[in-house]
Amino acid sequence: MKSTFQTIEGTSDLLPGAPKALVRTEVWHHIERGIHEIMRRHGFSEIRTPILEHTGLIARGIGQLTDIVSKEMYTFERGNTNYVLRPELTAPIMRSYLQHHLEQQPGVQRLYYLGACFRAERPQKGRYRQFHQFGAEIIGTEDPRADAEIIAVMMEVYRALGLLETRLRINTLGSAETRPQYREALVRYLEPHRETLTGVSQDRLSRNPLRILDTKVEAERKILKEAPRLYAYLDEESRRNYEALKRVLASIAIPYLEDPMLVRGLDYYTRTAFELEHDGIGAQSALAGGGRYDLLAPAIGAKKPVPAVGFAAGMERLILAMEGSGLPLPESDPFDVWMIALGDAAGEKAFIFVQSLRRAGLRAGLELTGRSMKAQMRLANRAGSRWVVILGEKELETEQAIVKDMVTGEQIAVPFMGLTQNLTEKLK
RNA sequence: GUGACCGUAGCUCAGGCGGUUAGAGCGCCAGGUUGUGGCCCUGGAGGUCGGGGGUUCAAGUCCCCUCGGUCACCCCA
Numbered sequence: 001m002k003s004t005f006q007t008i009e010g011t012s013d014l015l016p017g018a019p020k021a022l023v024r025t026e027v028w029h030h031i032e033r034g035i036h037e038i039m040r041r042h043g044f045s046e047i048r049t050p051i052l053e054h055t056g057l058i059a060r061g062i063g064q065l066t067d068i069v070s071k072e073m074y075t076f077e078r079g080n081t082n083y084v085l086r087p088e089l090t091a092p093i094m095r096s097y098l099q100h101h102l103e104q105q106p107g108v109q110r111l112y113y114l115g116a117c118f119r120a121e122r123p124q125k126g127r128y129r130q131f132h133q134f135g136a137e138i139i140g141t142e143d144p145r146a147d148a149e150i151i152a153v154m155m156e157v158y159r160a161l162g163l164l165e166t167r168l169r170i171n172t173l174g175s176a177e178t179r180p181q182y183r184e185a186l187v188r189y190l191e192p193h194r195e196t197l198t199g200v201s202q203d204r205l206s207r208n209p210l211r212i213l214d215t216k217v218e219a220e221r222k223i224l225k226e227a228p229r230l231y232a233y234l235d236e237e238s239r240r241n242y243e244a245l246k247r248v249l250a251s252i253a254i255p256y257l258e259d260p261m262l263v264r265g266l267d268y269y270t271r272t273a274f275e276l277e278h279d280g281i282g283a284q285s286a287l288a289g290g291g292r293y294d295l296l297a298p299a300i301g302a303k304k305p306v307p308a309v310g311f312a313a314g315m316e317r318l319i320l321a322m323e324g325s326g327l328p329l330p331e332s333d334p335f336d337v338w339m340i341a342l343g344d345a346a347g348e349k350a351f352i353f354v355q356s357l358r359r360a361g362l363r364a365g366l367e368l369t370g371r372s373m374k375a376q377m378r379l380a381n382r383a384g385s386r387w388v389v390i391l392g393e394k395e396l397e398t399e400q401a402i403v404k405d406m407v408t409g410e411q412i413a414v415p416f417m418g419l420t421q422n423l424t425e426k427l428k
Numbered sequence: 429g430u431g432a433c434c435g436u437a438g439c440u441c442a443g444g445c446g447g448u449u450a451g452a453g454c455g456c457c458a459g460g461u462u463g464u465g466g467c468c469c470u471g472g473a474g475g476u477c478g479g480g481g482g483u484u485c486a487a488g489u490c491c492c493c494u495c496g497g498u499c500a501c502c503c504c505a
Binding site for chain 1: 498499
């Protein structure tokens with residue numbers, strides 16, 4: 001170890017040309033481009049919110065009892081304010097929606113985002129302390145088509161990037177009115193089994209019993225087989241909504257699996273909940289998740305519920321999944337032209353040409369350390385440049401540069417005057 | 429927060445039960461071609477063997493501590 005400082009545990013530098021796809025800048029550009037394109041096509045507009053938020057927004061929005069709030073937040077105090085590095089973006093976006101009265105804008109709001117989030121967990125494959133999410137929200141309608149639309153954009157992003165082996169699981173959590181009834185029934189059923197449950201589940205039994213449903217412990221799953229189903233407690237509207245969602249998904253050919261045990265970790269979800277899964281991201285299986293969260297707005301201070309539905313997806317997990325599926329990922333950003341100069345006078349002239357090429361829109365490069373021609377050629381080759389322009393004393397005299405095709409090896413003399421145009425045309 | 433495993437050149441890794449100048453491949457630099465890349469050949473630079481302590485005549489190798497990483501649990505993106 002030479003440097004005294006290095007990246008903080010669970011964070012990483014992205015480097016151009018890095019051997020690992022997960023931290024290669026070019027790969028990030030690739031998926032970011034895909035996300036922007038699909039979102040744009042679906043009529044979503046990008047929203048950017050600060051990385052720093054009031055701790056209270058997250059605590060009240062996501063829920064005190066969630067793992068995120070109870071043990072995974074990076075918070076700090078300064079003056080009288082308690083700050084948090086955002087652990088997710090849905091609450092901040094709802095905050096922004098309310099703060100800027102976006103309900104006054106025409107129609108429903110379709111917003112998408114892309115950005116860094118922070119959670120103070122022990123890092124492992126597919127889970128990091130600084131990680132990146134992208135996602136989308138439709139705010140302002142209860143229509144189940146909005147739920148379907150959210151699922152559709154989400155699926156489209158993965159499809160556009162070539163990731164096809166995914167599983168969509170959906171469920172409904174019922175309304176704010178009926179959920180307590182089910183919750184009670186579930187507790188009543190589980191209470192006699194209390195001794196068989198794990199410590200965590202026992203704790204949840206009193207605090208957040210629905211979460212027990214998605215347990216992985218075999219003994220608990222067995223008990224749950226006979227447990228009352230949420231579906232039996234649904235109110236008429238939730239049931240209708242759920243049926244409509246399934247109908248719409250089918251109508252646009254999005255396959256899904258119904259999973260009555262699917263419960264999401266954040267408190268703000270009502271009705272629709274869904275998760276997109278993929279194998280081979282280490283022990284993690286969730287690529288993305290989301291659902292309807294009409295109660296988030298009142299939880300963070302709005303006078304009444306604001307109907308909203310959205311998804312959040314992990315960018316690291318997306319890359320890991322793409323890599324695992326053997327999808328081609330960009331390795332480097334090749335140059336169009338590489339300029340080679342021999343001698344000081346040629347060096348200065350070359351610099352002028354390079355700038356001219358760049359202004360004309362080409363990706364043009366040159367070495368600044370005055371190395372041998374062989375060395376410069378090697379660099380041109382490494383840069384993946386299709387064309388090389390050679391400028392030496394002879395060329396300065398004749399005012400003609402040598403243009404070399406790195407694929408065929410052919411080279412021709414081109415007058416200085418027409419150099420930029422010549423190369424621009426070649427690269428069309 | 430808990431557990432397991434791993435730290436030897438820029439990267440990936442060799443270094444039988446401790447023994448003398450710590451190696452390879454790739455990468456980097458230079459030369460072979462006095463102005464021409466990719467292939468090939470030759471040479472070179474680059475290592476407090478993560479750090480500290482201990483055992484020993486002798487430690488990269490054994491023991492302890494510590495730091496860092498990876499993976500897993502919990503949970504989630």
